[in-house]
Amino acid sequence: MQWLGLYNYWIVIFLMMAGFYVVISRSNLVKKIVGLNLFQTSVFILYISMSKVQGGTAPILKEGFAVYSNPLPHVLILTAIVVGVATTALGLALVVRIKEAYGTVEEDEIHNKDESL
Amino acid sequence: MIAQHLPALQVVVPLLSAPLCLLLNRARVAWLLSTAASWVALVIAVLLLQQVLATGTLSYELGGWAAPWGIEYRLDPVNAFVLVIVAGIGSVVMPFAATSVVHEIAAEHRVLFYTTYLLCLAGLLGIAITGDAFNLFVFLEISSLSSYIMISLGRDRRALTASYQYLIMGTIGATFILIGVGLLYMMTGTLNMLDLAQRIPSVADTRTVRVALAFLTVGISIKLALFPLHLWLPNAYVYAPSVVTAFLAATATKVAVYMLLRFLFTVFGAELSFEAMVMHLVLLPLALLAVFSASVVAIYQDNLKRMLAYSSVAQIGYIILGISFASVTGVTAGILHLFNHALMKGALFLALGCVFYRLGSVQLRDIAGLGRRMPWTFAAIVIGGLSLIGVPLTVGFISKWYLVLAALEGGLWWVAVLVLLGSLLAVAYIWRVVEVAFFQPAPRNAPSQEAPLTLLLPTWALIGANVYFGINTELTVGVAHRAAEWLIGGGG
Numbered sequence: 243m244q245w246l247g248l249y250n251y252w253i254v255i256f257l258m259m260a261g262f263y264v265v266i267s268r269s270n271l272v273k274k275i276v277g278l279n280l281f282q283t284s285v286f287i288l289y290i291s292m293s294k295v296q297g298g299t300a301p302i303l304k305e306g307f308a309v310y311s312n313p314l315p316h317v318l319i320l321t322a323i324v325v326g327v328a329t330t331a332l333g334l335a336l337v338v339r340i341k342e343a344y345g346t347v348e349e350d351e352i353h354n355k356d357e358s359l
Numbered sequence: 360m361i362a363q364h365l366p367a368l369q370v371v372v373p374l375l376s377a378p379l380c381l382l383l384n385r386a387r388v389a390w391l392l393s394t395a396a397s398w399v400a401l402v403i404a405v406l407l408l409q410q411v412l413a414t415g416t417l418s419y420e421l422g423g424w425a426a427p428w429g430i431e432y433r434l435d436p437v438n439a440f441v442l443v444i445v446a447g448i449g450s451v452v453m454p455f456a457a458t459s460v461v462h463e464i465a466a467e468h469r470v471l472f473y474t475t476y477l478l479c480l481a482g483l484l485g486i487a488i489t490g491d492a493f494n495l496f497v498f499l500e501i502s503s504l505s506s507y508i509m510i511s512l513g514r515d516r517r518a519l520t521a522s523y524q525y526l527i528m529g530t531i532g533a534t535f536i537l538i539g540v541g542l543l544y545m546m547t548g549t550l551n552m553l554d555l556a557q558r559i560p561s562v563a564d565t566r567t568v569r570v571a572l573a574f575l576t577v578g579i580s581i582k583l584a585l586f587p588l589h590l591w592l593p594n595a596y597v598y599a600p601s602v603v604t605a606f607l608a609a610t611a612t613k614v615a616v617y618m619l620l621r622f623l624f625t626v627f628g629a630e631l632s633f634e635a636m637v638m639h640l641v642l643l644p645l646a647l648l649a650v651f652s653a654s655v656v657a658i659y660q661d662n663l664k665r666m667l668a669y670s671s672v673a674q675i676g677y678i679i680l681g682i683s684f685a686s687v688t689g690v691t692a693g694i695l696h697l698f699n700h701a702l703m704k705g706a707l708f709l710a711l712g713c714v715f716y717r718l719g720s721v722q723l724r725d726i727a728g729l730g731r732r733m734p735w736t737f738a739a740i741v742i743g744g745l746s747l748i749g750v751p752l753t754v755g756f757i758s759k760w761y762l763v764l765a766a767l768e769g770g771l772w773w774v775a776v777l778v779l780l781g782s783l784l785a786v787a788y789i790w791r792v793v794e795v796a797f798f799q800p801a802p803r804n805a806p807s808q809e810a811p812l813t814l815l816l817p818t819w820a821l822i823g824a825n826v827y828f829g830i831n832t833e834l835t836v837g838v839a840h841r842a843a844e845w846l847i848g849g850g851g
Contacts, residue, residue, distance in 0.1 A: 343516035
């Protein structure tokens, strides 16, 4: 039953694939950004999962505790979250500009408008 | 005192100039500042390259934290050379920007353009200089996010969709890289590239490490636009302002190639990448497909910028082809072409910037007969084109020569033949431009003026470099050869 013990990794893979699928299959630009976000979030969980040490506490020095979780991936992922927020913000800003320029956020309609020129 | 901190200053100077640009909030001042920052970066890069060639490697502990714990900037012949390429292109493109940006970017966006340019430069230099795998991801995102913004500054509304498309693809690529780095950290407990290289052999047989290699290769391949992951590139190059296209075409994909080299050869080691994981069996066919499919598509383009964009995909194919031989000559050819392609594409896109400045268009039908009216601009396009084809006395010839040598050395004579055939396709698409520009009559309302000197000088500086490094190959071949030996030898 090893695979059950690795459930957090299964969650990561499920979220990753779900997000990826949304990015590929949706033609609505906002939904694509949502999918992209989901995709990135799954990686955050991957990092956080790997930092867990069994029986470890939060990495704060205190008497009576000898085993700590690894804090480095937490810090790394804080950086990655910031990057993710910046990407989402920029993506949505672009969608707003696209909406202003084309009057729609549907990929196929945008494509048609460019073709008809 | 200050010489000791050059590696940090390499990144810090453009990085801090960026917010300064925004605060000063005057386009002219911002331009001066970003030109100065680029030139300072170039001087630092050249000094660092000299130092590295003299002493071997250079290690700099950021903030004084010792290497495996703190972030280390590590310079060897490979990335010192890449730094010179990036900073060099930046310092040629910026003088061009002064005139071109006024023409192509809306007044309220000009300061923002310079700010994002500096951020992008800082990010690209950072990717090249850092010796820390996670730091590399952060710099990658700094440069990517700023390049999305720069592309969206194009006047055409399709610049927005091109930028959006690049954002989606680029983020997926960067996230793949993040996954790869995470898996490596999981297995080795370190992020320092040198440390990783030492620890990976003991866990090389695990699936996790192999998956990490796969994720990193695919992620980086998206960023460097390897066929068939190049779909974001043509639109992004076509609709971005001329300066942006020239800068990104000459630097962004090149830095991504450097990342691939760094991971395949230094971090994973040639043994794991090419013997256990047989990466060459993946890279070689994709590289050849890139050369042929993209060159053929380029022949049928009526938009010159799009033609050159597809040609870029083909040229990246040549670079990857060199790398896929995994031999010293092959990697030398790859690194040489990395440098040479930056020169020719930079020059060609700047020349198209001159055309766009006078014409407001880069469509093939609009340049009819302009060869005689804008002789300097079109002479630049012709020389750049010859270099792209690989005619002797231009840089293109040198890298093709080494590529053919490497193929023959590896016993792959048919690859050598294909490289030569690929060059013939380049003749086809360059000839179309020459034919229309020189042998068709100009329409009556065609502009009769040459592009202004402020645009021509930077263009010709790069064209001059194309010819100079095509004749005097001592510097480039010497450095590329040392870099290749360094990578193959797994130099630490």
